[in-house]
Amino acid sequence: MDVARPPYGSLEFPSTTNRARYSRMAAAGTAMRIAPGVYVVGSQLPPAETGRHHLLAVVAHVLPGGVLCGRSALTGGLPNDGRLYVAAPPGARKAPLRMPGVTVEPVVGPGPLPGDLQMPHGLWLSGTARKLVENIDVRGRRPRHRAGTEVTEDHVDSIARTGGAGAIERVLRELDVIAGSFDPQAVDAVRSRLVAVLGTATGVVRLRRLRARLTGAPFDASRIDSLRRVVAELQDIAPQPLLGGDESRQRWLAFYEAYFSNFIEGTEFDLDEARAIAINGAEAVERPADAHDVAATYRLATDAVDRCRVPADGGELIELLRDRHALLMAARPERRPGMFKERLNFAGGYQFVEPALVPGTLTAGFDVLAEIVDPLRRAVAMMVLVTEVHPFDDGNGRVARLAANAELTRGGQVRLIIPTVYRNNYLSGLTAVSLGRPGATRSLWSILEFAQRWTAAVDWGDYDDTRAQLTGCHAFLDARYAESQAVRLELPSHRPDTPPPFST
Structure with a gap:
C-alpha cells in the first residue's frame, strides 16, 4: 500500500490538455473516474466510498456556492435515496451529475440566504425556515426534491418540541427575511403552521399535536x-x-x-x-x-x-x-x-x-x-x-x-x-x-x-x-x-514553539 497518499486518494480535475492521460490512468487502474471530467488518483477504497468522501468537493467544483436544499437539507446535507439536491441559480448546470452511489440533482433556486449554514468547500445548507419552504407542498405535482407537507409538519413539530415558542418565533423572523426569494404560496403555508403553533391561528393539520409539543418531553x-x-x-x-x-x-x-x-x-x-x-x-x-x-x-x-x-x-x-x-x-x-x-x-x-x-x-x-x-x-x-x-x-x-x-x-x-x-x-x-x-x-x-x-x-x-x-x-x-512511570503525553519534538502540555 502506498502510504504517501490518503486511502481515499486525491481528487483531480483534468484540463483539455491532459485529459487523455487521465483516461489512460483510469484504464490502467491507477485513477478512478467518479464523474465526467473528475478523477481520483490512488484511491484504495471502492468507488462508492471514494465518491462519498469527495462528494462535496465535486459538487463545489460543478456548482460553486450551491446550497444543499430540499430533502437533502432535512438530512443535514446527506444524500436521500441516493440523490443530493443542490440549489443553483439560473444559468448553472441543469443536468444531473451521476457519481458512484449518488446522483447530484441541480434545483433552480436562490443562492445563500440569511439563516443558511456554511458547509465545506464554499457550499451551503438551507437554514431552518428555508428548508421548511423548500419541502412543503404547493400547487401542482410535487417535484422530487420536496419531501411534502407531512414531513414538513413533523419538522415544525420538532422545532416546537425542542425549542418551544422562542424557537418558533425565531423561525418566523427568519422566514420574513427570506420570503421574497420563494413562491408566496409555500411561504404562506409554512407561516400559517408556525403561527398556529403559537396559538394565534387555527385550522392547521395536526395543530393539537404541534401545540402539545410546546410543553416539551420529560427530562432530567x-x-x-x-x-x-x-x-x-x-x-x-x-x-x-x-x-x-x-x-x-x-x-x-x-x-x-x-x-x-x-x-x-x-x-x-x-x-x-x-x-x-x-x-x-x-x-x-x-x-x-x-x-x-x-x-x-x-x-x-x-x-x-x-x-x-x-x-x-x-x-x-x-x-x-x-x-x-x-x-x-x-x-x-x-x-x-x-x-x-x-x-x-x-x-x-x-x-x-x-x-x-x-x-x-x-x-x-x-x-x-x-x-x-x-x-x-x-x-x-x-x-x-x-x-x-x-x-x-x-x-x-x-x-x-x-x-x-x-x-x-x-x-x-x-x-x-x-x-x-x-x-x-x-x-x-x-x-x-x-x-x-x-x-x-x-x-x-x-x-x-x-x-x-x-x-x-x-x-x-x-x-x-x-x-x-x-x-x-x-x-x-x-x-x-x-x-x-511518571510519563505523560508530549507534543511532537518538531514543534518546540508550542506551549507545554497540560498536566492533571
Whole structure:
C-alpha cells in the first residue's frame, strides 16, 4: 500500500490538455473516474466510498456556492435515496451529475440566504425556515426534491418540541427575511403552521399535536441545570481557535482517530492489523464484531458529509446520534444498534440519565447549547451532554467523540484525538464534571484543549512517520503504566514553539 497518499486518494480535475492521460490512468487502474471530467488518483477504497468522501468537493467544483436544499437539507446535507439536491441559480448546470452511489440533482433556486449554514468547500445548507419552504407542498405535482407537507409538519413539530415558542418565533423572523426569494404560496403555508403553533391561528393539520409539543418531553432537570453551569463556565474561557490547516498533514488523522477511539474503549488491535481492517477491509476471523467497530468508526470519521454533520435542533440531534450508533454497532445486535437504552446504565456506581428521560434530556440539552458559537466550546458541551445522558447500551464514548469532532470540523477547526496514554486524563475530566467538583469545567476544557493542540501538532501525512511521532510522544503507552512511570503525553519534538502540555 502506498502510504504517501490518503486511502481515499486525491481528487483531480483534468484540463483539455491532459485529459487523455487521465483516461489512460483510469484504464490502467491507477485513477478512478467518479464523474465526467473528475478523477481520483490512488484511491484504495471502492468507488462508492471514494465518491462519498469527495462528494462535496465535486459538487463545489460543478456548482460553486450551491446550497444543499430540499430533502437533502432535512438530512443535514446527506444524500436521500441516493440523490443530493443542490440549489443553483439560473444559468448553472441543469443536468444531473451521476457519481458512484449518488446522483447530484441541480434545483433552480436562490443562492445563500440569511439563516443558511456554511458547509465545506464554499457550499451551503438551507437554514431552518428555508428548508421548511423548500419541502412543503404547493400547487401542482410535487417535484422530487420536496419531501411534502407531512414531513414538513413533523419538522415544525420538532422545532416546537425542542425549542418551544422562542424557537418558533425565531423561525418566523427568519422566514420574513427570506420570503421574497420563494413562491408566496409555500411561504404562506409554512407561516400559517408556525403561527398556529403559537396559538394565534387555527385550522392547521395536526395543530393539537404541534401545540402539545410546546410543553416539551420529560427530562432530567438536574442534568440540564448542570449543563447550564458548564455552558456558563465555558463562556468565561477565552477560546484559542486551531484551524484545520494543510490537508496533506491530515491524510491519516481519521485512521488514528478511529484506532484510538476504539482502543481506549477496550477494542484493541495491533496498529497494522487495524490499518488492514479499516483501510483494506480485512476480516478478523476470531473477532468480527471488534473489527467492524474499528471499520465503522473509520468510515464515520472519513465520511465527507457525516464528519461535519451537526444537528440544527434537538430532534436532529436524536436522529444523528441514532444513525451513528446504528452504523457503529451494526455487528452487535445484542447492543440494539440505533436504539436508546431500556435499562439504567452506570459507570463506577455513577448513574446516568434514566431511559424514559433520554429523548427529553437530549432535546432540552441541545437548547442549552444553542447559545454557544465557538466550535471547541460546543464540542466540549456536546461531549458532556452525550456522556451524561449515556443514551445507548454501549458505544456511548465513541458516539460522544464523533459528535464533538463534528462540531470542530463544521467550525473549520482541528479534530481532537484521545490517545491511549491520555485515556485517564480524559475520563477523570468527564468524571469531575459529572460529580460537580469545583473547577471541573475548566479542567475538562484544559484536557480537551490540549488534546486538540496535540492533534494539531502531529503531522498525520504519512502512516509510518506518524507512527514514529506518536511513539515519541508516548501516545501508545497504557495509561496506568504511564502513570506508574511518571510519563505523560508530549507534543511532537518538531514543534518546540508550542506551549507545554497540560498536566492533571
